[in-house]
Amino acid sequence: MLLSLKDIFVNDGMKSEYKYELSLSDIELSGIYPFKSDVSVNAVIENKTGLVTIDIDVEYLYCRPCDRCFVEVETLMNERFSHRLVESLESEDNDEYIEATDCKLDLSELVTTDILLNLPSKYLCKGDCQGLCQKCGHNLNLGECDCDKREIDPRLEALKQLLD
Ligand SMILES: [Zn+2]
Ligand SMILES: [Zn+2]
Secondary structure (H helix, E strand, C coil): CEEECHHHHHCCCCEEEEEEEECCCCCCECCECCCCCCEEEEEEEEEECCEEEEEEEEEEEEEEECCCCCCEEEEEEEEEEEEEEECCCCCCCCCCEEECHHHEEEHHHHHHHHHHHCCCCCCCCCCCCCCECCCCCCEHHHCCCCCCCCCCCHHHHHHHHHHC
């Protein structure tokens, strides 16, 4: 969605709101398409005494296998991203400031970047996910398996050999 922000940049006090659904279903991350439903976007752009800001609220279902047990889980994500919009950017490397070249802003591109940069780096089905048994692959959230779980501490093992 390409927005023209000319009016907002010149009119102090002006405010515009954009609500729409954005599809990210073709975005692939490590072989997974985690955005199964559309992203609800609600963006408010406002000129407050010459400072133009954008607040973007998004809500979407994020669906990906748990990092420990690999069971696919859905999480309803609610996030807010805020930026300052400027007509030209003097110094790069500042993601708080977004440049609206020729007073145009590609809102969908900005929303997509914000979402991708804020995805959880560690994704667990629950905080205390027990993961899989390293021997048989059983999902330990569903109960114990029959494998022998006694870990032999390699330092103790070396000591034992010395003593023998
Ligand atoms: Zn898990
Ligand atoms: Zn096992």
